Amino acid sequence: MTQAMHFSTADGRRLVGRVEGESVVAAFDAPAEGFVPADDAWRAVRDANGERFAIADVHVHAPVLPRKILAIGLNYMGHVEETNLAKPEVPVVFAKWSSSVTGPFDPIVIPHEETRTDYEGEIGVVISKRAYRVSVEDAWDHVGGITALNDVSGRRAQLETPMRQFTVGKSFDTFTPVGPVITSVDAITDRDRIAVRTVVSGEQMQSSTSDHLIFSIPEIIEYLSRGITLEPGDLIATGTPGGVGDERKPPRYLVPGDVVRVEVEGVGAIENPVEAER
Template identity: 40%
Template sequence: MRIARLAGRTVLLTEDGALDIPADFEGRLFDRWDALLDWSRGATGGRPYDESELEAPVPAPRQVFAVALNYRPHTAEAGYEEPEVPLVFTKFPTCLTGPCTTVELPPGHVDWELELVAVIGREARRVPVEKGWEPVAALTVGQDLSERLAQLAGRPAQFSLAKSHPGFGPVGPALVSLDEIPGRDDLELTCALNGDTVQHDRTGNMIFPIPRLVAYLSEFCTLLPGDLIFTGTPAGVGNRRTPQRFLTPGDELVSRIGGVGEMRHRFRKATTA
């Protein structure tokens, strides 16, 4: 099942197009996730749609978690030792945008970070690692866009604000239910900038896989339906390249995760009030 948002409505993406979900599921997506799965298996049809019309599949999550330094090559390129526990920060929900939008670039150095995003489907607290997949309803593609000057200006560095400009949390194109992703522990990630591959790895190389992240976060916070967990980015970010490379107006960024989906974003200079 692939659930998306189109023109303010929740839709099932089928081979034929976008099919509106039944009205009694709208607004109760995660409360009735299993029933929605059952309905989707017999659903057919759908209207044509343009991918550029898709919106963020979870438009207003209550909590958005993100994880730093969760791939060993990225940890090494950033000049750090492998963390002993997940390094967690937040992205504020107002930064979310859809899978095919144009993002405004504020002053500074805006960088890309392709990430697999886990979507929580039910309330969860103190989840054991061996049951860490159970609260996860779906996976989606994400970008943790980051303005590096503000992010790294403090001592110590402060992540959340510099990663929460409008449009700095692209997600989509759909919520992909776990039954559609048999290899969910080892998915291929590819990020391309203007046609050149800048990031390539597999989620199987995470230092802290999704079950470990769910267990760790739920020790501190109650995880809520619709919460997003950005699980970390592989090596190849712009501020660690030689020479450094950051996003500029007119760039196209393609973010792809095997079995989950693809996003395309363009960039323009932010307008002033």
């Protein structure tokens, strides 16, 4: 299994490296966009023989800082059913600003105005090469790897405003934790059955596998690339399973002091403490 990590050392160097157990082996200086999983970048990571660092001694950043984050709503039947909405006939797409990206262990900060902050654990797909009008059959050839992400959602902003401000409610600063690594596609044992799980302060909230997606990862890529050029480093959030806090009775929103853990099979877990804006 090859996993790439984007990290900073104690002396301020920002690097990309290959994960080996509890260590990371430096491959190259990290560019502004982090690790873009193109073929040449993966070769550099696989061949890395630089300095070795204990992961516990470095600061782990989001592995990639994408130009575009394209997210899919209502893509697990469990989530469709809990919202009492109709099963979508085509993918439901919305955007998240890249400024919402934060590290895999950094705080989620709730803005003063937001009263309904929710979690959404998801499988993240990172594009490796330009994709335009890509077929389902060729879609995986344009994927550089997978990661874990939390599509944190401010439901007040998203749903209570008259025009339903999805982009605003989904794009508050720190509302897209990503990481801790990107795992190469060839290391994924079963690309059609990737497990995802969300735990909030020790309580399991979500658990499913990607074979329960309404629109598969290749179908999502085919749909998005009709008229939209997907670029290397772009991040696709593939949808969240049932069990979100907003649909629970009573609702279970994130509050300061919570810790949200999102696990993706073959990737590992992100784990973010929740804080109030100061």
